[in-house]
Amino acid sequence: MATKTVINEPPRDIITPQVQASPDTSSGPNKTLSPTPCILVVGMAGAGKTTFVQRLTAHLHSKAAPPYVINLDPAVLKLPYPVNIDIRDTVNYKEVMKQYGLGPNGGIMTALNLFSTQFDQVLQYIEKRANEHSLVIFDTPGQLEVFTWSASGTIITDTLGLTLPTIVVYVLDTSRSVNPTTFMSNMLNACSILYKTTLPFILVMNKCDIIDNGFAVEWMKDFTVFRQALSQETSFMSNLVQSMSLALEEFYSNISSVGVSSLTGAGINEFLAAVDKGRVEYWDYLARRKKISEQREREMKEKTIDKLTELKKQSGKGTKLKLGLDLAVQPEYEYEIEDDIYGVGGESPDEGDLVHDEDLDLDES
Numbered sequence: 001m002a003t004k005t006v007i008n009e010p011p012r013d014i015i016t017p018q019v020q021a022s023p024d025t026s027s028g029p030n031k032t033l034s035p036t037p038c039i040l041v042v043g044m045a046g047a048g049k050t051t052f053v054q055r056l057t058a059h060l061h062s063k064a065a066p067p068y069v070i071n072l073d074p075a076v077l078k079l080p081y082p083v084n085i086d087i088r089d090t091v092n093y094k095e096v097m098k099q100y101g102l103g104p105n106g107g108i109m110t111a112l113n114l115f116s117t118q119f120d121q122v123l124q125y126i127e128k129r130a131n132e133h134s135l136v137i138f139d140t141p142g143q144l145e146v147f148t149w150s151a152s153g154t155i156i157t158d159t160l161g162l163t164l165p166t167i168v169v170y171v172l173d174t175s176r177s178v179n180p181t182t183f184m185s186n187m188l189n190a191c192s193i194l195y196k197t198t199l200p201f202i203l204v205m206n207k208c209d210i211i212d213n214g215f216a217v218e219w220m221k222d223f224t225v226f227r228q229a230l231s232q233e234t235s236f237m238s239n240l241v242q243s244m245s246l247a248l249e250e251f252y253s254n255i256s257s258v259g260v261s262s263l264t265g266a267g268i269n270e271f272l273a274a275v276d277k278g279r280v281e282y283w284d285y286l287a288r289r290k291k292i293s294e295q296r297e298r299e300m301k302e303k304t305i306d307k308l309t310e311l312k313k314q315s316g317k318g319t320k321l322k323l324g325l326d327l328a329v330q331p332e333y334e335y336e337i338e339d340d341i342y343g344v345g346g347e348s349p350d351e352g353d354l355v356h357d358e359d360l361d362l363d364e365s
């Protein structure tokens with residue numbers, strides 16, 4: 001008989017609006033002190049993000065390894081899992097819509113922007129509670145682009161990525177991806193998020209109780225199988241999709257994918273194994289980020305030195321010129337008058353025929 005785990009609502013950590021210094025990410029995560037990984041659960045509306053978080057939370061509680069859960073969706077009405085930090089405790093999304101005269105999506109985005117200004121408090125709470133939790137889970141708004149392509153989403157992802165071992169979890173509705181074109185548009189979305197964040201990435205093929213994810217795994221592994229499926233498509237998009245799928249080969253080789261049913265709980269253990277793998281990959285991500293920022297710093301320094309050298313050269317020239325002007329030395333004009341045009345003692349030359357000394361290769365010495 002299945003056992004039921006009763007989960008008590010944890011005391012809520014409240015993020016308060018206040019003026020704070022920006023979070024200090026300079027030291028980066030500590031391999032020994034911050035071992036708790038963070039997952040950012042993203043995906044298209046209705047893919048099953050919330051149900052997935054609910055399943056994962058229940059599973060971890062049943063293993064006496066409770067997660068620390070953060071809800072970033074200001075518009076959600078009811079959450080089916082216990083949360084430790086809830087954006088709705090900090091920002092009233094309906095009030096934001098009213099005050100700023102925004103529609104639902106603008107309201108969600110602005111609420112998230114306001115919340116992200118207090119993100120240092122979230123980090124502090126995570127650090128404080130890290131030892132009591134096995135995993136930090138972020139549930140994000142239903143509209144994928146509101147989080148992944150907004151300034152606040154970028155701030156949250158980057159700050160988190162520089163502070164704690166962070167993994168992006170993209171939830172895919174497998175049952176709605178049996179059409180190769182739909183599958184491809186989902187993969188392009190996932191791919192753009194991977195290349196934007198460059199964080200370790202897990203593709204969760206959800207709703208596997210409805211349809212097995214084997215077909216999608218096959219499509220990702222073997223391009224000819226995908227092409228075959230596509231050939232049955234009559235849509236004029238199929239040519240475009242075919243060429244794009246070739247470009248995704250590298251993306252597929254860079255991610256872990258796992259079939260899950262958030263409804264039955266199938267695949268959750270495999271998912272946790274993928275999180276462990278992602279946690280190891282994270283240190284490569286951090287080394288890459290460090291290398292990139294060192295390279296940028298080096299380039300900046302070189303550019304500054306070049307600029308200074310140039311300025312020094314120019315100011316050397318300028319000093320002499322200025323000195324000349326200070327001494328009220330008027331620029332000398334040399335008249336190049338061709339005798340055969342004007343004749344000896346002819347008329348004054350036109351301005352166009354004058355050669356100013358600044359046009360000439362003057363010796364400044």
Ligand SMILES: Nc1nc2c(ncn2[C@@H]2O[C@H](COP(=O)(O)OP(=O)(O)OP(=O)(O)O)[C@@H](O)[C@H]2O)c(=O)[nH]1
Pocket residue numbers: 043044045046047048049050051052141142143206207208209210260261262263264
């Ligand atoms: N059969 C089946 N249904 C699922 C599964 N996961 C989620 N669902 C259903 O899919 C619907 C959407 O699930 P949600 O968890 O609300 O999806 P979401 O991505 O959080 O939705 P938004 O936040 O509104 O974008 C609900 O009716 C769920 O019951 C699953 O693994 N199997």
